[in-house]
Amino acid sequence: MSFDVNIIRQDFPILAQTINDKPLIYLDNGATTQKPNAVIDAICHYYRHDNSNVHRGAHTLSDRATGYFEQARQTVKAFINAASTDEIIWTKGTTEGVNLVAFSWGLENLKAGDRVLVSQMEHHANIVPWQMVCQRTGAELVPIPVTEDGELDMDAFKALLDSRVKFVSMVQVSNALGTVNPVKEVIELAHQVGAKVLIDGAQAVAHWPIDVAELDCDFYAFSGHKLYGPTGIGVLYGKQALLDEMTPFMGGGEMIETVTFAKTTYNKLPYKFEPGTPNIAGAIGLGAAIDYVTALDRKAVAAHEHDVLQYALERAAGYEGFRLIGNAKNRAGVMSFVLDGAHPQDVGTLLDQQGVAVRTGNHCAMPIMDHFNVTGTVRASFALYNSREDVDGLFNALDKVKYFLF
Amino acid sequence: MSSVFGVDITSEDILENLSFFDSWEERYKYIIDLGKELPAIDESLKVDANIVRGCQSQVWLVPTVEGDQYFFQVDSDAHIVRGLLAIILSAFNGKTAKAILDFDVDAYFESIDLIRHLSPTRGNGLRAMVSRIKDAAQA
Numbered sequence: 001m002s003f004d005v006n007i008i009r010q011d012f013p014i015l016a017q018t019i020n021d022k023p024l025i026y027l028d029n030g031a032t033t034q035k036p037n038a039v040i041d042a043i044c045h046y047y048r049h050d051n052s053n054v055h056r057g058a059h060t061l062s063d064r065a066t067g068y069f070e071q072a073r074q075t076v077k078a079f080i081n082a083a084s085t086d087e088i089i090w091t092k093g094t095t096e097g098v099n100l101v102a103f104s105w106g107l108e109n110l111k112a113g114d115r116v117l118v119s120q121m122e123h124h125a126n127i128v129p130w131q132m133v134c135q136r137t138g139a140e141l142v143p144i145p146v147t148e149d150g151e152l153d154m155d156a157f158k159a160l161l162d163s164r165v166k167f168v169s170m171v172q173v174s175n176a177l178g179t180v181n182p183v184k185e186v187i188e189l190a191h192q193v194g195a196k197v198l199i200d201g202a203q204a205v206a207h208w209p210i211d212v213a214e215l216d217c218d219f220y221a222f223s224g225h226k227l228y229g230p231t232g233i234g235v236l237y238g239k240q241a242l243l244d245e246m247t248p249f250m251g252g253g254e255m256i257e258t259v260t261f262a263k264t265t266y267n268k269l270p271y272k273f274e275p276g277t278p279n280i281a282g283a284i285g286l287g288a289a290i291d292y293v294t295a296l297d298r299k300a301v302a303a304h305e306h307d308v309l310q311y312a313l314e315r316a317a318g319y320e321g322f323r324l325i326g327n328a329k330n331r332a333g334v335m336s337f338v339l340d341g342a343h344p345q346d347v348g349t350l351l352d353q354q355g356v357a358v359r360t361g362n363h364c365a366m367p368i369m370d371h372f373n374v375t376g377t378v379r380a381s382f383a384l385y386n387s388r389e390d391v392d393g394l395f396n397a398l399d400k401v402k403y404f405l406f
Numbered sequence: 407m408s409s410v411f412g413v414d415i416t417s418e419d420i421l422e423n424l425s426f427f428d429s430w431e432e433r434y435k436y437i438i439d440l441g442k443e444l445p446a447i448d449e450s451l452k453v454d455a456n457i458v459r460g461c462q463s464q465v466w467l468v469p470t471v472e473g474d475q476y477f478f479q480v481d482s483d484a485h486i487v488r489g490l491l492a493i494i495l496s497a498f499n500g501k502t503a504k505a506i507l508d509f510d511v512d513a514y515f516e517s518i519d520l521i522r523h524l525s526p527t528r529g530n531g532l533r534a535m536v537s538r539i540k541d542a543a544q545a
Contacts, residue, residue: 020430343484345463350486353430361462375464375483404431404438405485 003300005387011036011292012385022355025393030175030203030334030381031359032225035289039229042288046281054280055254055271069280072287073270076235079290080220081211086269087243089236090278094202095125097221097236098169100273101198102129103249105219105242106167112138114166117157117195119181120146121174121368126200130169139166146371150177150326158189165195173203176363176379177326178309178334180204187217196242202226206293206383207332208302212237224282228383229289233282236273243269252276301384308382309333312391319395321402325377336363336377339398342405344376350404351378354397409445409479411492412499417514420496424518434486441488444495447481458535463487465535469542474502476543480535490532493518498539506543511536 009015012034017024026034046068052061054069073085082088091097110116116130120143127141134141144160145153152170168190172183187197198219201210205222212220219242224233238246248255248266252275257265266272293301312335316322321340339347348360361376362369369376380394420440427433451468458465463484470477478499480491497514498506515532 343463343487345484346486350434353434404434 003297003304003384005304005385008296009385011038013037013040015385019355019357020353023393025356025390025397027380027382027386027390027394028357028359029206029383029386030226030363030379032231033206033228033383034385035230035285036228036292038292039285039288043230043281043285046284051281053277065280068284068287069278072283075287075290079210079294080235080237081213082237083213084240087237087240089238089243089270089273090283091221091234091236092232092279093223093225093234094200094221095129095234097219097234098126098198098200099129100236100249101169101219101221101238102133104246104273105196106130106133106139107137107249108247110134110137110139110166113164114139115160115164116141116167116169117144117160117165117190118142118169119144119152119171120371121150121152121177121179121365122169122171123175123200123202124364124366126169126171126198127367130167143367144170146179146368149328150174150179150368150372151328151330152179152181152186154182154185157186161189161193161195163193165190165193167196167198169198169200171200171203173201173207173332173334174326174328174365174368175203175334176365176368176377177328177336178203178331178381179326179328180330180332182330183217184215187215191216203333207305209298218242224286224289227286227289228292229286230279230282233279233286235286240269243273248272248275250275254278296384305333305382305384305386308386308388308391309335311388312380312382312394315391315395319398322398325372325374333383334379334381336379338374338377339401339405342401344378346405347378347398347401350401351394351397354400356394356397358394409477409495409499410443411440411495412497412501415440415492415496417493417497417509420493421514421517437489437493438485439489440492441485441490444480444488444492447479451479452481458531458538462531465491465531467535467538469539475500476503476506476539478539478542487531491535494532494535494539503543507540 014034050064052065054066073088076088077085118126130141145156147153173180183199190197196218199217201220201222205227218239220237222235225231255267255272255275257267316324323338325336344360348358351358359379452466456466456468458467463482465482468479482488497509
């Protein structure tokens with residue numbers, strides 16, 4: 001198999017439109033990716049033919065909906081190489097996954113004197129839940145420093161590791177910088193001091209195959225919508241032994257076995273962490289997205305994405321006034337930058353007028369913005385349907401931005 | 407204090423000038439150029455109390471009263487926002503409380519076709535700015 005970006009683009013109907021009379025160049029994939037027809041059709045098909053509540057009704061539609069819903073869980077299990085579907089918990093997205101672990105595992109296992117480590121480049125979703133739980137338990141949240149280039153400072157990390165560290169929660173690919181963290185090594189080192197590890201894979205899953213068994217992480221969280229799937233659905237993977245010990249932090253229907261006013265016993269995994277009616281269409285859509293991605297030649301996709309990102313960085317290197325924010329050797333999907341003398345918001349507005357979609361601002365990662373002494377950046381983030389032509393389009397549009405602002 | 411906006415350049419002037427432009431390039435160039443004419447405020451005024459919340463970029467607003475006239479010093483770290491601030495000042499700067507409160511800002515934005523070109527976030531920032539100005543006039 002091989003990969004032809006022009007053929008792939010035809011799978012994504014939204015890309016064939018103009019914005020302000022210019023062909024859309026969509027470079028905001030770090031925020032959310034576009035959806036292929038396979039995903040859109042799966043969701044429509046579900047609502048047209050199979051819609052029903054799952055695990056409940058005594059009728060054909062409910063059986064069918066339940067079947068597709070659980071089949072999607074099976075698809076996720078195979079996609080990340082989990083040991084069992086009991087380890088695959090549906091969430092709204094990465095944020096809920098982190099909150100679930102912080103509140104369910106953290107409240108029960110953390111106490112004063114303990115430490116939770118997160119990196120300085122985390123998204124707020126992997127800072128705030130830990131802050132909340134540390135405030136309640138008396139544990140301490142400690143940031144792992146990042147180097148000048150925007151890489152994890154491994155020496156500093158090793159120096160922080162001691163018996164006080166009970167949990168390490170870290171992003172695999174930084175949404176603000178594109179840095180790829182050496183998570184396998186991080187997990188090994190954390191385990192040596194007895195700490196558990198959660199990996200935030202939101203920005204990683206779309207780019208290469210994830211193998212939780214090989215990583216040996218205790219938890220892994222990601223979102224469907226950054227993997228060509230729908231919004232409002234995500235996955236938390238957890239090792240079964242840990243999930244078994246944990247008490248749910250949200251209660252409701254479906255997650256129980258028996259309820260009396262005296263006592264409730266919980267359902268088995270994974271349902272004990274899934275109170276209420278789940279996002280059934282979302283799960284089915286995510287299953288379709290994973291089927292779509294895995295049917296591609298993923299090595300060829302990764303090579304293509306690498307080529308486009310490298311080309312963007314090459315063009316950036318010779319571009320006057322362009323300051324790259326984050327210069328990690330190992331990076332994926334993201335080019336974050338400022339134009340000297342231009343506010344990122346102005347750059348974003350003027351790019352949008354030319355059909356180029358980027359994100360501007362602090363990217364929900366204020367601590368790493370502080371580290372680089374900027375209030376925000378312009379972020380171009382790439383997906384498999386982007387091409388070298390898109391990169392040229394971005395830089396042509398930047399020429400015009402400069403004409404306006406300087 | 408001696409800003410040209412609202413005094414030499416009125417909201418009518420802004421409307422008239424913008425009506426000449428056909429392309430987005432001309433409109434934005436004009437807005438950015440207006441921003442360049444806006445005097446920067448003193449660094450000492452760029453304090454938290456003067457920040458207008460609801461804006462993606464940093465925006466500062468300092469009202470002063472001279473007799474029955476209200477004057478506003480404004481600034482932002484973004485060029486386009488400075489231009490938008492100049493457009494707002496053209497309507498409000500140097501006016502009486504009554505004129506400020508009576509001014510139909512929605513119709514103004516509508517007639518310059520401005521809100522449509524702004525993201526909801528930035529539209530909210532503009533509205534936050536206008537309500538701070540009206541609050542000052544009401545005080």
